[in-house]
Amino acid sequence: MTIQIPADALTEFCAEIFAHVGCRPEEARRVSASLVDANLTGHDSHGVIRAPRYVDWVRAGDLIPNQSIERLVDTPVIGVLDGRFGFGQTMAPMAVDIGVEKAKATGLSAISLRNSGHVGRVGEWAERAAAAGLISIHFVNAAGSILVAPFGGLDRRLSTAPFCAGIPREGAAPVVLDFATSLVAEGKVNVASHGGKPLPADALIGPEGALSGDPALLYGPLNSDGPRDHSRGAGAIRAFGEHKGSGLALICELIGGSLTGNGATGPDRRFSNGMFSFYVDPRQVDPSHVFDADMTRYLDWFRRAKAIPGKAVMTPGEPERAERAKRMATGVPLPSEAWASIVAAARSVGVNRDLSF
Secondary structure (H helix, E strand, C coil), rough: EEEEEEEEHHHHHHHHHHCCCCCCCHHHHHHHHHHHHHHCCCCCHHHHHHHHHHHHHHHCCCCCCCCCCCCEEEECCCEEEEECEEEEHHHHHHHHHHHHHHHHHHHEEEEEEEEEEECCCCCHHHHHHCCCEEEEEEEEEEEECCCCCCCCCCCEEECCCCEEEEEECCEEEEEEEEEECCHHHHHHHHHHHHHCCCCCCEEECCCCCCCCCCCCCHHCCCCCCCCCCCCCCCCCCEEECHHHHHHHHHHHHHHHHHHHCCCCCCCCCCCCCEEEEEEECCCCCCCCHHHHHHHHHHHHHCCCCCCCCCCCCCCHHHHHHHHHHHHHHHEEEEEHHHHHHHHHHHHHCCCCCCCCC
């Protein structure tokens, strides 16, 4: 069973959860709004289903409310930042804004962020840079999150290692490519485990090489509203695209993890996201002013490709915008089991009101 919850009501409810674990009102609202925004774009894997896990991390001391970013290196072009295990929805926009400021001054910047809490949907930060008129490219890893088997392997060795790029357009929505390098994001396994959209039958791989779409392979035995702990499962998520996805995941681990100082993923590590980002000001790279016009020409021609029956040719970012319009009108769909887990987390921190919808 799926329920539909208005986005504003869901945002207010989840903000109460984060306020009750110690976030100041502005941070509680920011984290909640970011999660709901992920749901609105159709990325339920990075939406409010994450709230119970965030609560668990705060309780364990692995995620710290109300942190400020620390600048370890600060040159005109380069910024090396430490999030000090604060909420990623606080650290990531700070990092983007620093990158934007530097790139507008110099044309190009590189920002290294380490020790951040879960940054959520990386596309949100590419959209933030694009709104400022900048191209951005992001390599992300998750220390301590060992979920994905490399191509040709059975053992987990990678995080889901997201990659993202955003390109602004004049008078039009940006092009934003955002994906986990695993065949499915871990959050999609979480959603499926709570009665949401089933996984592809080959999304996971067992210790003997059998392919499966059963979330229990990743989490172990499941209960309806309990937490999900991927350390209890025997299997792994597969990388997408065989050697290509596995190779890109490795690059994200090395650049987003090793280079940032966050550390590539591994056992006995505290969870943290590392993100290495480039920002480019196209106005300084394109003195002839051909970039936007040529991009518009090419995207129009790209979309006019003959579509497979029942499909549509779309550019990255278009599906999210269409889904946002739909869900703003109809509400955020949540499987009843997923909603039960969020309500249980809310009750556990002292949020006792019922959400009417």
